[in-house]
Amino acid sequence: MKRILLIAVAVIAPTADASVCTHHPAGRHWYAELQKTYTTRAEHGAAINIETTTLTSGSPVSELVSHEMWYGVTGGCEYWVEVGVKDGVAHDSVNPVHHQVFWADNRANGGGYHEHYPAVGWSLGAYYQVKVVWAGNNSWNAYFGGVFLGTSTNNYYGGVHRCLLAGLEASRAAATDHVGGHMFGWARKARNDVWYQDWDGKSLWSDCPADIDVSSDNVTTEVLHGPN
Amino acid sequence: MARTEHITASLALALAMTSAVGCADETEPGSDTEATESVKPIGLTRTEIASSLQALALDTSKRWGVEVPATVRAVATADHQAAESVISGAIINDHSPVYVVQVTGGTFTALHHPPNVEAPRGTVLTITFDAATLRMTDVGIDEAAPELAQIDREVVDLQPMQLAP
Numbered sequence: 001m002k003r004i005l006l007i008a009v010a011v012i013a014p015t016a017d018a019s020v021c022t023h024h025p026a027g028r029h030w031y032a033e034l035q036k037t038y039t040t041r042a043e044h045g046a047a048i049n050i051e052t053t054t055l056t057s058g059s060p061v062s063e064l065v066s067h068e069m070w071y072g073v074t075g076g077c078e079y080w081v082e083v084g085v086k087d088g089v090a091h092d093s094v095n096p097v098h099h100q101v102f103w104a105d106n107r108a109n110g111g112g113y114h115e116h117y118p119a120v121g122w123s124l125g126a127y128y129q130v131k132v133v134w135a136g137n138n139s140w141n142a143y144f145g146g147v148f149l150g151t152s153t154n155n156y157y158g159g160v161h162r163c164l165l166a167g168l169e170a171s172r173a174a175a176t177d178h179v180g181g182h183m184f185g186w187a188r189k190a191r192n193d194v195w196y197q198d199w200d201g202k203s204l205w206s207d208c209p210a211d212i213d214v215s216s217d218n219v220t221t222e223v224l225h226g227p228n
Numbered sequence: 229m230a231r232t233e234h235i236t237a238s239l240a241l242a243l244a245m246t247s248a249v250g251c252a253d254e255t256e257p258g259s260d261t262e263a264t265e266s267v268k269p270i271g272l273t274r275t276e277i278a279s280s281l282q283a284l285a286l287d288t289s290k291r292w293g294v295e296v297p298a299t300v301r302a303v304a305t306a307d308h309q310a311a312e313s314v315i316s317g318a319i320i321n322d323h324s325p326v327y328v329v330q331v332t333g334g335t336f337t338a339l340h341h342p343p344n345v346e347a348p349r350g351t352v353l354t355i356t357f358d359a360a361t362l363r364m365t366d367v368g369i370d371e372a373a374p375e376l377a378q379i380d381r382e383v384v385d386l387q388p389m390q391l392a393p
């Protein structure tokens with residue numbers, strides 16, 4: 001009987017790795033992230049397949065939730081290109097815009113921080129590959145589901161360190177804010193322009209009540225107030 | 229040991245895992261449908277459009293941290309891509325007519341950012357709106373104001389309307 005119970009538990013919970021969510025410090029957003037900092041070997045890009053099952057900001061005029069990947073062009077992630085989906089990008093106070101595909105960059109040397117909302121359709125419950133890839137001339141191309149979104153220019157500062165992050169962000173974690181989803185197929189593009197299907201040595205990190213787990217078949221489940 | 233499977237393997241797996249995969253053949257930079265020659269929108273000369281743009285800009289300014297900005301100026305242009313090359317330096321695949329509104333007068337703070345990284349800040353907020361729908365297509369902050377006159381010579385001051393009864 002005990003043996004049967006153990007087998008049942010193993011089937012129900014095939015988790016290979018789980019984040020231990022940490023107490024959320026005041027003044028910071030909530031995250032549940034897969035993360036990896038490379039000192040080399042991810043110089044030319046990163047990609048991951050993202051399925052978003054739930055994405056709702058309870059107060060879309062002033063608060064946001066997102067499901068996305070950041071590609072830090074520096075090891076400390078000070079400057080980056082990001083691609084994903086977001087809820088809570090208010091068009092105005094009367095007509096909030098929901099479920100937007102977006103990409104953004106943060107650049108040094110007066111380049112500023114800029115978000116872009118291309119008219120690209122997508123659906124909950126489907127996988128899309130988000131990708132940032134070196135385009136030469138200090139630039140990076142951003143893709144969502146194979147669709148070219150745009151090029152971040154003047155956004156390379158030398159060096160080979162890169163900061164890779166993927167998961168959810170929420171500007172608050174009220175009971176009405178919901179994010180759920182999965183990710184798999186995380187990949188990095190090295191300086192030799194070959195894609196490698198790993199973020200080897202990756203770690204998981206989350207702020208309670210957000211959480212992220214990765215299963216034994218390398219699919220993550222990230223959630224903020226579910227469902228996922 | 230790092231596996232060296234090509235990224236296309238993950239796409240194949242995605243097809244196997246879900247019945248609805250939103251990934252088609254990859255489009256490439258510059259493959260946009262160039263097209264139809266667009267014309268500069270005339271909305272800045274119409275009170276209702278200018279008022280809507282002002283209201284949208286002030287709302288965005290408030291959410292990014294500045295409730296009462298000092299200046300709100302706008303231009304209209306026939307080409308979104310050309311406007312973005314001036315504002316953000318980004319290359320985008322869209323040549324639609326847009327309005328660009330620039331707000332100054334305080335410190336704006338980005339609404340999201342990676343963990344353990346300070347939110348970007350700047351003293352100039354620039355917002356781009358699709359001319360047909362007034363949907364916000366781009367928003368960003370800088371320390372130095374992108375020169376609106378490089379987008380169009382007719383720079384319109386929207387701020388006085390805030391004081392109108």
